[in-house]
Amino acid sequence: MTSDCTDRRIKERYPASCLQVRLRERGFFGRGKQATAVTCLDLNRYGMAVLCPRPVEPGARLFMDFAGKYIRQSRVGAKVVECQRFQTGYRVSVQFSYCLDKKGYSRTVDNALSRIEGFYNRFAS
Numbered sequence: 598m599t600s601d602c603t604d605r606r607i608k609e610r611y612p613a614s615c616l617q618v619r620l621r622e623r624g625f626f627g628r629g630k631q632a633t634a635v636t637c638l639d640l641n642r643y644g645m646a647v648l649c650p651r652p653v654e655p656g657a658r659l660f661m662d663f664a665g666k667y668i669r670q671s672r673v674g675a676k677v678v679e680c681q682r683f684q685t686g687y688r689v690s691v692q693f694s695y696c697l698d699k700k701g702y703s704r705t706v707d708n709a710l711s712r713i714e715g716f717y718n719r720f721a722s
Contacts, residue, residue: 610639
């Protein structure tokens with residue numbers, strides 16, 4: 598990880614490898630393309646890093662679906678910040694869209710991601 602990546606982060610990220618995540622690139626008219634299962638490396642309420650089997654272009658807009666023990670949230674908008682080769686695939690860093698623009702803010706998504714972050718924060722402690 599580069600220091601550049603660390604400097605961008607608003608808040609510490611927590612390991613969350615047991616969180617099930619699927620990402621879909623947004624298509625035309627808001628439709629998602631085929632979903633891809635990815636491995637969550639770390640997360641906080643503002644963004645996350647995942648291990649993806651294929652590269653995803655920086656700037657690509659995504660929908661993210663989360664599932665885990667006591668956790669289920671779907672169609673969370675995100676934007677790819679960085680993609681680089683990592684282990685057996687690609688490390689894709691994303692920032693959640695709800696916190697990028699005041700007009701796109703969603704209290705529901707903020708609350709859901711805060712609960713997920715809190716769960717993994719306690720789990721990491």
